[in-house]
Amino acid sequence: MTAKELARLVHDVGKYVARTARNLPPAPTPEMLDMLVRDLYELRPGRRASALFAELAPPDPSLAGVRALFAEVDGLEPSVRAGDAAAVARAAELARQIERTLRALAEGA
């Protein structure tokens, strides 16, 4: 995997997926929840963040951890959309973790 591919992932996926998650207060308002849902499941119109990641990510084993994190995020979608507090908190944590992981990979490249 090239440094440029990683930079692209950090910018196009990592930063955007964690945008609201990084700013989420303990008791998020409905507007904040809506923003979180858009970051995670509608990053592009009608497309989950995980779909964009799958499109941009090369088949590299070092990204397996990020794929797993996205799988968990996707699994939480119904609960997050329903506003389940525990699911929202977990999804936000996963989003932040995705960004941190991608950034660490890029910095180490």
Next chain:
Amino acid sequence: MKPGRPRLLLVDDGERYAELLHRFLRDYDFATRCDLPGPCWECSRRSGCTLTHAHDLAEAEAALARHPDVDAVLLDVAFELPESRLAPSNERDPERRRRLQGLDILTALRRRRPELPVVLMTSKEELALEDAADPAAGDELVTVAGADAFDARAIGLLIERVLRSRRAAPAAMAGDFLWGSAPAMARLKRDAAALARTSLPILLLGETGTGKSALAERVIHPASGRTGPFVAVDVAALPATLVAAELFGSTRGAFSGAVDRVGRLEAAHKGTLLLDEIGNLPLELQRMLLTAVESGRVTRLGESTARPVDVKLVAATNADLPAMVAAGTFRGDLYARLNPTARLEVPPLRARLGDLEELIAAFVRNAFAAGVDRALLAEYAAAAGIGGAAQRAEVAFGKPPAEPRAITFVVPQASLRAMRAHPWPGNVRELQLAVANATVFALADAAEAARTGRAATAAAPRVVPIAARTLAQLLAAPATAAGGAGATVTLGLRARPSLNQVARDLERQLYQQLFDAHGGDFEAMARRLLGVGGAAARKVRLRFNQLGLRARKS
């Protein structure tokens, strides 16, 4: 900066970041493109609104024209825009243009608002991965947000820090004026910052090419906190018959060919007016200017009603105004009104040779950061097979760096010594031209060598040596019209009350130009005027003094 809540302009192709900032940064106003009153978050009609920020360069420029009181810009770097909406760039690859669009927007914004702090929503690592220059390296008003770009609280703290440092040292933060580290420049920086914030006029003294105009535009005007425009008038460049209309404005029929025209004084209302070469202002207009300055009102030619004007007046000259007052060619009352006791003196380059390396490095970086020279750099990079490093140029003195990341021009130590010994009659402007010429010639040589398969150097192709002989030739060339053998001298002819005064005025200009061209060397001036040096230098010096000119100490 204006009192009250700071105003931010966000430039981003998307909507969500604006939404986030508006939600969290509630201590700020935003430069929106919406006419509804009140902040965005208090307006229920703005849900889904796209007028909250600027999406491209054109919208950013429109927003800045609409909100000239913007205190800082938050600028994204990657923009997903159609090609027609991208800012002008030398980069041909549209995809790369989009990924680095923010840097092109930054370049364009800098041309209009050099004093504006900009926070870039990227990290240095991301820029390095794109082989893009770090824009913060040559611009102290650029802050790279890094990993904090999308953390609203961190961005809030970052903006607070940026604005606080601007408040603390407005002049130091303003624009791309090259201060260097000479003590005289440190004093100038301090005094300029102090005077800029007052209502007092400022008198700028200094030889030609020292940067008086740049100081006024890039430091004094931004630091003044005034919301109006910066307007510059080069009095010496205007025909005497037009100066009055140009400065004070006119109405149709005021004189033959007169049209309705707003004068520069009016145009600078609420802003700063630079009168460059004020010593060339005809005597009758000096009185009109004095009246305008004292009354704060200006009357257009052909009108009888005075209009109020509020300008910060900056007058610049390389002439000896006290001598002109003594000679009766400059009004003493106007001179006194220009606040001469607090005059700012911009030192000549020969008095700040310690700044040579810093100035050369800055000139090279700036020259190759944009425009035609950047295209030349890209051309060389393509010929040498270097790739993305063409985005940036650096300078090394003496030995080339072991692993240059940018294209690095190497100035030989011998050239540096020659430059330190050079009198620099044209000052910083002359240095800038010499550096521009030397680097372009060096680049052309290196490109030719690369194209013909001859290695430019034994080192990496990113190293471009500047030949010592090239610089020597450039330094030996006449720097001004009066400098070379058989050179012509350009003098400004102005009507005077008597032929004696006309002749004296021309002679003063001749002596001043020779003095500047020869770095104050009276023996060289004597050789130029009389064909001999030695004792003739005393005669020349005596005449120089009789003309009311002053030999400044280096």
